[in-house]
Amino acid sequence: MLSLATASASPAVQEVTTFAPGTLLMAGLLTVLTSSQGLLTAASKTGDSYAYNFATVPFLAELTKLGISSYLLMRQRAADPASIRMTKDWRTVALFIVPSITYMIHNNVQFFFLKYVDPATYQILGNLKIVTTGLLLRVALNRHLSQLQWMALLLLTAGAATSQINTDCTAGTVQSVLHAPFMGYVFGVVSALLSAVAAVYTEWVLKKNNDTLYWQNMLLYGFGSVFNFANLAHSKIGARDGWDLLHGYSLVTWLVVANLAFSGLLVSWVMKFADSIVKVYAASLAMLLTTLVSIAFFSLEPTLQMALGLVIASCSVLLYYVPPAALTAAPAKLPP
């Protein structure tokens, strides 16, 4: 009774919290791929540095995503041409340039951000994107979260930050998050806002019409490839190792590229059929998963803050995604 009453009285909340099995699978897969991205990237290093040019990785990943999307579109067109929907007028196509531009601006802001704060502070302030994504969904897409869900986002931010608290005295680093220069916070907030803009805009543009996702992906990754190529060309001006993009590539490097490409495709799917919050959760849970894998297989020392971060983030997931009626119902009374 309670469950039904709540569900019918608050359709807006139900709409947000509904979590189809397909979404759960995709979100889980995205978490695993995001987590393995960090592990593979570390494994692709030769000693302490990369034997290959790291800037080639996102470019090749964009090309891979473009290739896969084109192939899937062709296959669907051959199998069931009537099901394909593609809007080709330039005003719609042009909308797909914006994510690439936003990511480019974001990359530059990150660069300045890192000039003001140390990497540990950079990482911790980076969690602000969880809250900014929620705020932007509210403001720009008029999406409604319950107070419980806002609290869940706040707790995910706090839990992720907790797990990143540095207590390693041997490194000689001091926790400086609360003592960063003012401009550090400014760039931190701007960076978190840009990250949210990129995510929420992509969600908006993918959901804007019923176009086939493969076609939308082709536009997204087509522009992405161009911008990444431009970025690569820019970095190559005057570089001595020439245009042999695959110089120093190993099997692991190719796995890094493939992993980045597939997680990108999953993000697209999640943005079209679920929302930006799922992506935010996948990113934070991936970080905790990486930590757990590192503890289990790479003899990373487990710390209290990692355990606390895991507890807090797990509570956050339940608060956000479990239907409220299940969380607030009183359990059946046992006989006294």
Add this chain to the structure above:
Amino acid sequence: MLSLATASASPAVQEVTTFAPGTLLMAGLLTVLTSSQGLLTAASKTGDSYAYNFATVPFLAELTKLGISSYLLMRQRAADPASIRMTKDWRTVALFIVPSITYMIHNNVQFFFLKYVDPATYQILGNLKIVTTGLLLRVALNRHLSQLQWMALLLLTAGAATSQINTDCTAGTVQSVLHAPFMGYVFGVVSALLSAVAAVYTEWVLKKNNDTLYWQNMLLYGFGSVFNFANLAHSKIGARDGWDLLHGYSLVTWLVVANLAFSGLLVSWVMKFADSIVKVYAASLAMLLTTLVSIAFFSLEPTLQMALGLVIASCSVLLYYVPPAALTAAPAKLPP
């Protein structure tokens, strides 16, 4: 509509979350007094040590509580004799010995606990009493908490522990919570269970009948005075400073005694008219309040973990005490 539906459908949850203005006032006062206890105790030190015998403080506080309760009972008896309810049969009176015995056992366990773990670990593992109190309320008193409230208790534990993470490298201490000897965890859990037993038992015995609280307090503090005196006498055997209990007492020492006495009386009130969870929240929030006061007035360096602990504990309070209907309702849709 939603609010009404939820309230009527889940009386068990409403019963627990109802928070009368009187309770809020008492809980707030208890938080402030618990917090000032630490600050006053620190202020009562001469240099790094106490000029007085610290074991006299709980004894004199018990005597003060006994005196105040007796006075209030007498006054009420003079004003309105018919309103007084006192059960004097020995089987009921004897029940009030148990809290004193439990506290005595608890003190001894704490002593062994501290032999196995360092003070920082001791403090962090001490937060386990939040969860054990919830569990014991469920098991012993058949009290029902919603999943949201269990999560709130878990988050309070995690938030309190987060705020206590040690990142001070200058002290040369290493975070050792996850590396304590096995017996450290055993004593940690036993200590948390005993703390819960003391609280939940006291709640049970005070709520057991409709006896006047002043009378119940007289029994509680009468036995408390006897046990504290015995403890003091035990510690005095062979001590060289004799029986001048007030040796070295200053005005601040008297404030420490008065503060402890009044917070004890507040705990009694909270146990009788609210529950053990209110006491648990007051204790954790008091710790955070002490931190904030120390930052504001005693130039304690604010840290990230303190800020995170405050955010997490605040979410916990809201999750536990705000009626679920208010947390899960979708806000009204703005016009698009």
